[in-house]
Amino acid sequence: MSLGQVLLVATLAVPAVGAAVVALLPRDRAARLVGTVAAGLTLLATLPLATGGRGWTAYGAAPAVLPWHRLDLPWVPGLDLRFHLGVDGISYPLVVLTALLTLLCCAYTLWKVPDGGGSGRALVALLLVVEVGILGTFLALDLVLFFAFFEVVLLPMYAIIAGWGGPDRRRAARKFALYTLLGSVLLLVGVYVVVAAAGTADLVALTGGAGLPRGTQLAAFTLLGLAFAVKSPLWPLHTWLPDAHTQAPTVGSVILAGVLLKMGTYGLIRIAVGVAPQGARWAAPVLGVLAVAAIVAGSLICLAQGELKRLIAYSSVGHMGFVLLGVATLTATGLQAALIGNVAHGVITGLLFFLAGAIKDRAHTGALAELSGLRETAPRLAGLLGFAAVASLGLPGLAGFWGEAFAVVAAVERGGPLWTTLGVLAAIGGALTAAYLLRLLRRVTHGRPSPAVGRITPGLAAAELTAWAPLVLLALAVGLAPTLVLGVAADPVAALVGVLR
Amino acid sequence: MRVPVLLLAVPAALLGLAAFLPPVTDRLGAPEGELTHVGPALLLPLALLAVGVALAWAGWRRDRAADPARALGPLGPVFAAGFMLDDVQRALVVRPVTALARLARAADERVVDGAVEGTGRGAQGLGGALAGLHRAALPRAAVGVLAGALLIGLAAVLIGGAA
Numbered sequence: 001m002s003l004g005q006v007l008l009v010a011t012l013a014v015p016a017v018g019a020a021v022v023a024l025l026p027r028d029r030a031a032r033l034v035g036t037v038a039a040g041l042t043l044l045a046t047l048p049l050a051t052g053g054r055g056w057t058a059y060g061a062a063p064a065v066l067p068w069h070r071l072d073l074p075w076v077p078g079l080d081l082r083f084h085l086g087v088d089g090i091s092y093p094l095v096v097l098t099a100l101l102t103l104l105c106c107a108y109t110l111w112k113v114p115d116g117g118g119s120g121r122a123l124v125a126l127l128l129v130v131e132v133g134i135l136g137t138f139l140a141l142d143l144v145l146f147f148a149f150f151e152v153v154l155l156p157m158y159a160i161i162a163g164w165g166g167p168d169r170r171r172a173a174r175k176f177a178l179y180t181l182l183g184s185v186l187l188l189v190g191v192y193v194v195v196a197a198a199g200t201a202d203l204v205a206l207t208g209g210a211g212l213p214r215g216t217q218l219a220a221f222t223l224l225g226l227a228f229a230v231k232s233p234l235w236p237l238h239t240w241l242p243d244a245h246t247q248a249p250t251v252g253s254v255i256l257a258g259v260l261l262k263m264g265t266y267g268l269i270r271i272a273v274g275v276a277p278q279g280a281r282w283a284a285p286v287l288g289v290l291a292v293a294a295i296v297a298g299s300l301i302c303l304a305q306g307e308l309k310r311l312i313a314y315s316s317v318g319h320m321g322f323v324l325l326g327v328a329t330l331t332a333t334g335l336q337a338a339l340i341g342n343v344a345h346g347v348i349t350g351l352l353f354f355l356a357g358a359i360k361d362r363a364h365t366g367a368l369a370e371l372s373g374l375r376e377t378a379p380r381l382a383g384l385l386g387f388a389a390v391a392s393l394g395l396p397g398l399a400g401f402w403g404e405a406f407a408v409v410a411a412v413e414r415g416g417p418l419w420t421t422l423g424v425l426a427a428i429g430g431a432l433t434a435a436y437l438l439r440l441l442r443r444v445t446h447g448r449p450s451p452a453v454g455r456i457t458p459g460l461a462a463a464e465l466t467a468w469a470p471l472v473l474l475a476l477a478v479g480l481a482p483t484l485v486l487g488v489a490a491d492p493v494a495a496l497v498g499v500l501r
Numbered sequence: 502m503r504v505p506v507l508l509l510a511v512p513a514a515l516l517g518l519a520a521f522l523p524p525v526t527d528r529l530g531a532p533e534g535e536l537t538h539v540g541p542a543l544l545l546p547l548a549l550l551a552v553g554v555a556l557a558w559a560g561w562r563r564d565r566a567a568d569p570a571r572a573l574g575p576l577g578p579v580f581a582a583g584f585m586l587d588d589v590q591r592a593l594v595v596r597p598v599t600a601l602a603r604l605a606r607a608a609d610e611r612v613v614d615g616a617v618e619g620t621g622r623g624a625q626g627l628g629g630a631l632a633g634l635h636r637a638a639l640p641r642a643a644v645g646v647l648a649g650a651l652l653i654g655l656a657a658v659l660i661g662g663a664a
Contacts, residue, residue, distance in 0.1 A: 178621070239614040301609050303602035432598075 004069030221279025250357025341403020
């Protein structure tokens with residue numbers, strides 16, 4: 001086994017073993033510490049994955065997926081299922097983001113276990129199981145394996161919301177689980193259609209269509225596209241998201257918005273577009289129209305929203321709309337915008353949910369009507385909220401800018417009346433995004449302190465700063481040097497666009 | 502406070518005139534006549550400005566306590582509000598967008614989410630109804646079983662007869 005293969009296995013095995021150890025340890029605090037160490041080791045295992053062969057040296061045409069490292073073992077020989085992992089420039093930023101956010105959430109749980117009755121030990125174990133599922137989804141190069149990992153995430157996330165959430169958590173958790181299960185059923189049928197028609201589940205062989213007939217590709221893209229649209233979420237299949245976010249504990253919201261939604265957009269790029277390119281071309285206008293509808297509807301709903309976490313949840317609908325618009329253009333610019341938008345949204349919305357959780361924990365309310373004047377009583381918290389909001393609205397120089405701007409650029413570059421109109425509407429949605437985030441800042445930080453805010457003390461815990469600082473730095477780093485993401489993704493995106501033609 | 506104000510005010514008032522000095526324009530590399538446009542578009546506003554200053558000064562001389570802008574009459578507030586552009590913007594952009602936002606939120610909660618919740622409630626109701634049928638008392642259950650047997654028998658005869 002090469003070093004890369006060891007790292008691939010370690011990326012999945014360390015959090016899995018960590019979760020088991022955390023669940024078995026009797027002492028709560030020690031268990032949480034072990035879980036945090038496991039999450040840290042996972043991050044350390046993912047970082048060196050970037051070193052590896054990038055070039056294509058063999059003769060013949062380069063395949064559409066060229067992993068830096070891959071591990072291909074028989075899993076269930078009788079059913080011809082393979083345990084096939086790999087990492088390339090499309091998945092690598094998301095893998096690192098997942099490992100980082102899980103580590104930050106575990107460290108945060110070390111300091112504060114959300115109210116609601118469950119033990120901190122169980123929460124950390126569940127976070128690690130969710131991490132295994134998400135990392136496996138990003139690393140899988142076998143359709144059936146992808147589906148299996150995709151499903152691993154569902155129940156632990158349900159338990160996190162139902163065990164440590166707000167007052168209406170059971171209903172929200174049930175809605176989340178049932179709604180995304182609907183998506184999973186469609187995904188299963190889609191995977192079956194593809195595997196049955198192609199006779200293989202190997203994504204490296206399947207990417208580019210693998211000679212699937214046009215009808216099969218259209219059916220497969222419809223099924224897979226709908227499945228990933230539920231997860232992403234794409235308007236109008238988004239209504240599980242605000243309820244889940246409003247009720248989930250802070251760490252649950254961070255993972256949910258930060259990386260869980262990315263499984264949908266990643267799946268759309270890698271599986272749906274990659275496996276059924278003809279279907280993608282056929283459905284691109286519909287996908288584009290829905291994405292722009294998500295941008296505009298999400299922004300408008302945010303503008304009329306009265307609850308802090310619900311507002312940020314709906315802002316995710318708008319931001320993921322930009323990502324999906326980028327995918328729908330099926331151009332290199334659009335796919336790059338989607339990938340960097342994915343990472344930026346994970347960083348910024350993760351930070352926003354951390355801050356919203358901190359404000360809600362202190363003020364004991366999330367209603368915008370009861371929050372005002374935060375900068376008077378907690379200036380540092382208000383300043384961080386301002387930074388995150390400005391990053392989220394896409395100020396140039398911060399991470400949110402690239403994804404939003406280049407999704408619009410890609411739509412206009414695509415040309416034609418439809419795509420130009422979509423680009424213009426998306427730009428208007430970008431202006432509305434700025435409007436609702438500035439409204440949020442005016443409501444929460446400006447003005448005289450409300451009674452709920454007046455009780456807040458200005459101090460921030462060291463654990464909070466530790467959890468937030470990497471996200472603040474990453475939002476700046478990705479904003480100033482987008483090549484951190486775009487550089488590694490350039491070759492795989494070019495290869496993918498090559499097979500789309 | 503006086504020194505920084507002076508330092509800023511004097512260049513602010515006079516630096517614009519540097520556009521008429523050839524040494525400066527040469528250093529900037531600007532072509533002849535690019536930086537300055539002395540024409541009606543510049544002189545008319547300047548003349549009007551001078552008239553306004555003179556009128557305001559005359560008004561102030563007549564009554565030092567009163568605001569000279571009162572001479573404008575009903576036009577005063579319009580000028581003070583920048584030709585009411587803020588109000589125009591509020592009426593044309595802000596109000597419609599906030600109304601649309603409220604509508605979008607209501608539609609999202611009632612129609613889009615309502616359809617989802619309705620599907621859930623419908624499935625629950627259907628399940629409850631089916632469960633109720635299965636819990637029927639003995640006579641109705643017996644009728645059900647007999648009806649089922651009849652149906653299966655009919656199907657067997659019809660399909661068997663056809664084959």
